[in-house]
Each structure stands twice: as structure tokens, then as C-alpha cells.
Amino acid sequence: MDVTFFAEIIPRLLTGLPLTLQLASLSVLFGIIIALPLALAQRFRHPLIDWPIRTYVAIFRGTPLLVQIFLIYYGLGQFRFFFQELGVWSVFREPYWCAILALTLNTAAYGSEIIRGGLQSVPQGEVDAAHAFGMSPWTTLRRIVLPITARHALPSYGNEIILMVKGTSLASIVTLMEITGIAHGIISQTYRPIEVFICAGAIYLTLNFAITRMLAAIEHRLGRHLRPPAVSIA
Amino acid sequence: MTDAIRLLGFESGGWGFALLAASLVTLVLSVAGFSLGAAIGGLAAAARVSQSRLLAGIADGYGTIFRGVPDLLTIYLLYFGGSIALTTVGRWIGLNGFIGLPAFATGTFAIGIISGAYQAEVFRGAWLALDRGQVEAAYAYGMPHRLALRRVILPQLMRHAVPGLSNVWQLVLKDSALISVIGLVELMRQAQIGAGSTRQPFIFYTAAAALYFIIASATGVLFRRGERITMRGVRRG
Numbered sequence: 001m002d003v004t005f006f007a008e009i010i011p012r013l014l015t016g017l018p019l020t021l022q023l024a025s026l027s028v029l030f031g032i033i034i035a036l037p038l039a040l041a042q043r044f045r046h047p048l049i050d051w052p053i054r055t056y057v058a059i060f061r062g063t064p065l066l067v068q069i070f071l072i073y074y075g076l077g078q079f080r081f082f083f084q085e086l087g088v089w090s091v092f093r094e095p096y097w098c099a100i101l102a103l104t105l106n107t108a109a110y111g112s113e114i115i116r117g118g119l120q121s122v123p124q125g126e127v128d129a130a131h132a133f134g135m136s137p138w139t140t141l142r143r144i145v146l147p148i149t150a151r152h153a154l155p156s157y158g159n160e161i162i163l164m165v166k167g168t169s170l171a172s173i174v175t176l177m178e179i180t181g182i183a184h185g186i187i188s189q190t191y192r193p194i195e196v197f198i199c200a201g202a203i204y205l206t207l208n209f210a211i212t213r214m215l216a217a218i219e220h221r222l223g224r225h226l227r228p229p230a231v232s233i234a
Numbered sequence: 235m236t237d238a239i240r241l242l243g244f245e246s247g248g249w250g251f252a253l254l255a256a257s258l259v260t261l262v263l264s265v266a267g268f269s270l271g272a273a274i275g276g277l278a279a280a281a282r283v284s285q286s287r288l289l290a291g292i293a294d295g296y297g298t299i300f301r302g303v304p305d306l307l308t309i310y311l312l313y314f315g316g317s318i319a320l321t322t323v324g325r326w327i328g329l330n331g332f333i334g335l336p337a338f339a340t341g342t343f344a345i346g347i348i349s350g351a352y353q354a355e356v357f358r359g360a361w362l363a364l365d366r367g368q369v370e371a372a373y374a375y376g377m378p379h380r381l382a383l384r385r386v387i388l389p390q391l392m393r394h395a396v397p398g399l400s401n402v403w404q405l406v407l408k409d410s411a412l413i414s415v416i417g418l419v420e421l422m423r424q425a426q427i428g429a430g431s432t433r434q435p436f437i438f439y440t441a442a443a444a445l446y447f448i449i450a451s452a453t454g455v456l457f458r459r460g461e462r463i464t465m466r467g468v469r470r471g
Contacts, residue, residue, distance in 0.1 A: 062404075062450040063443040064411035066422060071443060074429060075436035162302070169304035173415065180307050193314035201303040208302045 009186055010199050016179040017203065023096075023168040023178060027103035028161055034104065035111030039119055040141075053112070060109035066170055068106055073098040073174045099171040107164050114160060118153030119145065151222045158215040162208050179203055238437045241428070249428045249438070256424030257445045263338065263420055264410045267345025268403055274346055275353025282358050293354065300351035305409055309344045313416045316340055341413035341420075349406045356398035363394040393464040400457035407450055421445055 038057075041049050060068065076083070076092050083089040091097045122145050130140040172181030183200040187193045244250040281293035300308060316335040324333045368390060372382035414423035425442035429435035 059443070059447065062447040064408040064422065064446055066411045066414070067425075067439055067443045067446060070422075070426070070429075070435070071439040075439045078434070078436045166302075166304040169306045170412075172306070180304055180310075183307060184310055187310055187314050191314065191318060193311050193318070197303075197307060197311040197315075200307055201299060204304060204307070205299070205302045 005190075005192065005195055006199060009196060012186065013179055013182055013196075013200050013203060016177055016182040017207075019171075019176060019178040020165070020168050020207075023099060023103060023171055023176075024161075024165045026100050027107055027168075028164050030100070030104040031107035031111050031164075034108035035115055038108065038112040039115035042116060043119065057109045057112060060106050061113075065102065065106050065167055066173065069099060069102040069170055069174060072102045095171070095174040095176055099168075099174060099176055103164060103167055103171075106167065107160060110160050110163075111157065114153050114156045115149060117156070118149035121152045122148045147222070151219075154215065154219050154222065158212065161211055161215070165204065165207060165211065237434065241432060241434060241437055242441050249424075249432075249441075252424055252428070253421070253441060253445065256419060256421045257449060259338075259419065260407075260410050260421040260446075261449060263341050263413060263418070264345070264403075264407050266342040267410065268349055268406045270342060270346030271349030271353050271402070271406070272399075274350030275355075275357055278350060278354035279357035279361060282354065283361055297351045297354055300348055301355075305344075305348050306412055306415070308348055309341075309412055309416060312344045312347065313340050316343070337413070337416050337418035340416055341410070341418050344413065345406055345409055348409060349402055352402045352405065353399065356395050356402060357391075359398065360391045360394035364390055389464065393468070396457065396461045396464050400454070400461070403453065403457060404450060407446070407453070411446070 038053050042053060072092075073095055076098075080089060080092075083092050091101075126144055126148065127140060130144045135143065168178055169180035171178055172184060175181075177185070179200055183196050187196050190196070240248060242248060242250055242253065278293040278296055281289040282297075284290060313335060317333065320333045320335055321331075324330070364387065368386055369382065372386040377385065410420060411422040413420060414426065417423070419427070421442055425438045429438040432438070
């Protein structure tokens with residue numbers, strides 16, 4: 001193994017980091033924005049609400065992300081005139097937005113199930129107590145239900161975020177040059193897959209480690225009131 | 235709509251047979267990769283709970299790396315790395331030129347390595363959940379080691395492992411689509427070929443999605459049945 005080769009490829013691989021971060025953070029953000037209402041809507045237990053949501057979740061959890069990306073990027077391209085009519089063709093023409101759309105819809109499906117599980121773990125007694133205090137349903141949701149849900153759902157949602165970071169690598173198949181795309185390029189030029197894998201892998205592992213630490217810090221903060229206060233022994 | 239029926243049908247000019255055959259490749263590839271992953275995962279789990287800190291460390295590193303790095307990157311590593319190794323070996327025995335790895339074998343190996351990392355976690359969790367008293371009771375009854383393993387340890391281990399294995403299987407099935415990038419004509423690749431030659435990507439990728447969904451649902455039923463079988467003898471309620 002020679003050091004100069006590593007020194008040469010690490011900066012090249014790092015140029016893909018901003019794109020990887022953008023794809024992951026935007027799709028996770030949009031994903032949560034979609035997932036939360038989907039999870040909340042299922043609390044009404046109305047078949048006309050539940051059915052479409054369950055179908056959406058089952059489809060996006062039961063098919064490969066790669067198929068979803070291709071269906072959106074290549075498949076929807078067939079309806080170009082329709083999208084031009086609507087004036088949104090500039091979105092579906094860009095692999096960047098197609099990848100974000102596919103990743104968002106995918107993570108929203110998984111995320112809504114995680115949040116739904118979190119909502120179910122809220123003890124009924126807490127909700128009853130809130131009502132007894134005269135809280136409105138909205139205040140109950142904001143002050144009682146959502147904080148408890150967040151605490152329960154965060155560990156699973158953390159796993160989902162890591163999966164999304166890994167999922168962004170598929171964007172390279174629709175020509176986006178994020179870390180894996182650049183890695184593939186360097187491997188085909190140099191035929192040194194092991195060195196490239198070590199460097200690109202190290203970048204992903206560092207990224208995932210940072211995310212894990214960040215989530216652990218948030219989890220620690222959310223659980224503040226559950227821990228005994230620090231006692232100073234004078 | 236008539237277009238879709240003609241393209242996906244079984245008449246001449248229809249892609250029905252090709253897509254079904256490719257689904258079979260996907261299924262066989264996934265089963266092979268999952269089985270290899272079970273073997274690797276079993277060994278890695280055994281290493282994790284073993285007394286040897288070196289073995290435990292190696293298994294831990296293996297899990298961290300292959301669960302943290304994108305699967306696509308792992309597939310590239312094994313495909314290109316394997317081909318280079320094979321070419322080098324070829325040169326020793328006098329074969330010149332680049333030798334490509336057989337795509338099916340590489341795909342199986344890649345899925346085995348990736349899913350093994352996840353299955354190791356499942357098996358380790360199942361091992362830790364195993365009731366020690368049950369094992370001691372088996373030996374107290376005078377069961378030889380292998381009989382205890384077969385009658386007491388493995389059935390209970392599977393009880394804890396099957397739900398987790400079911401999740402890993404769903405992951406494997408979806409991961410198998412990535413093997414299309416190294417040229418194996420499985421379902422994803424066949425859909426790409428169909429989409430390319432008919433210029434009907436929407437129809438073909440929708441068909442592929444539907445077939446993946448059917449395979450995932452049908453095999454999901456099998457795993458639930460397996461779960462019921464392993465849960466026999468557990469008192470509930």
C-alpha cells in the first residue's frame with residue numbers, strides 16, 4: 001500500500017461528501033415532514049384514511065430502493081409532456097431531484113411506521129391526565145404525546161437515518177457523483193478496489209459515527225427528566 | 235394499457251417469460267446469498283460471544299464495517315477485487331488477459347458478506363436471550379452435548395432468531411437488485427433490458443416493482459409460518 005495513492009484519492013472522494021450529505025439530510029428532513037402526518041392520521045382508525053396509507057407504506061417497504069429510483073427517474077420521463085403541461089418537468093428531468101424524491105418517499109414509508117410505533121407506546125394514563133388538566137387535544141399532542149413519541153422512536157429513527165446515508169449511494173447509478181459514484185470512477189480507472197474501498201468506507205463510517213453520537217446526545221437530552229438529579233457531595 | 239398487456243404477456247414479443255425467469259434468478263440468488271450469510275453470521279456470532287478477545291474483535295469489526303458502508307460499495311469491492319485476484323491467479327497458470335468473475339457467484343458472495351453482518355447480530359441476540367437454565371436442565375437430564383444442541387438449544391435459538399432473520403431476508407431480497415450493476419440478469423437487470431429495448435421504462439419498472447412485491451409478500455408468509463412453528467410450546471396470554 002502506498003501512502004501517495006491514499007493522499008491522492010481521499011481529497012477526490014471527499015468532493016462527493018457535500019452531495020452525499022445533501023441527499024441524506026434533505027430526504028430525511030422531507031421524509032419526517034411526510035411521515036409524521038401519515039402516522040398521526042392513522043390514529044383516527046378510519047378505513048378510508050388507513051387503506052391508502054397502508055398501501056403506500058407496503059409498496060415502498062416491499063420493493064427495492066433501486067427500482068423506486070429508476071421508476072421515478074426513467075419511468076416518469078415517459079410522461080414528459082404531462083409534466084411539462086403541469087410546469088414541473090424541470091424537477092423530474094434532474095437526477096438530483098428524482099433521487100431526493102425516491103429517497104424521501106422511501107424513508108417516509110419506513111419513518112411513518114417507526115413514528116406509529118412510537119405513538120402507540122404513549123401510555124393512555126398520560127393522555128387522560130392531560131385531558132383532566134383541561135389541555136386541548138392540540139396542546140396534549142404538542143406537550144405530551146409528541147415528546148414521549150420522540151423519546152421512544154428516536155433509536156429506531158437513528159437506524160433509519162444511517163440506512164438513508166447508505167441509500168444515497170444508489171444515486172450514483174442515476175449519474176450523481178456522490179462518494180460511491182466517485183469511488184466507482186476511481187476503481188474503474190486505477191483497478192485498485194481495496195484502497196478505494198478503505199478510503200470511501202472510512203468516510204461513510206466516520207459519517208455514521210458522527211450521526212450516532214449526535215443522536216445519542218439528543219436522546220440524552222430528551223431523557224433529562226427521567227434521570228435522578230446529579231447530587232453534589234459537599 | 236393494451237401496450238402493457240402485450241409487452242408483459244407471454245405471446246411472441248411479450249416479456250412475460252423473461253421477467254418470470256429473471257424473478258427466479260432473483261429468488262435463487264437471494265436464497266443462496268442468505269444461506270451463505272447465515273453461515274458467516276453464525277460463525278461471526280460465535281466469535282463475538284467466544285472467550286477469545288481477538289476473535290470477538292475481528293467479528294465486531296466485520297459487523298461494523300459491512301453494516302456501516304453502503305452495500306453498493308461492498309459489491310464494487312468484491313466484484314473488482316475478485317476479478318483482479320482471479321486475473322493474477324490466471325497469470326500464474328499462464329492465462330493472460332483480464333478474467334471477469336462469474337456474476338452469480340460474485341453476487342451470492344456479496345450478499346453473503348453483507349447479510350452475514352446483519353445475521354451475526356440476530357444470532358448473537360438470540361444466543362444472549364437463551365435461557366441458561368434450559369441448557370443446564372438438558373445436561374442435568376444426562377443429554378449428550380449434540381442431543382442437547384439439537385433438542386434444546388437450537389429450537390430455542392431459532393425461536394428468538396426467526397423474527398430478526400425475517401427482517402434480514404427482506405433486506406437481502408431488496409439488496410439483490412443491486413447485483414444488477416455487475417451484469418447479472420436478475421429481475422432488475424431484465425427490467426432494464428426490457429425498458430431499454432422497448433422504450434417503455436414505466437411499464438417495465440412497474441412490473442419489476444410488482445414482482446419484487448409479490449416475492450417479498452409470499453416469502454414473508456413463509457417466515458410467519460416459521461415463526462409459528464418455532465413458537466410452539468410457548469405459553470401465551
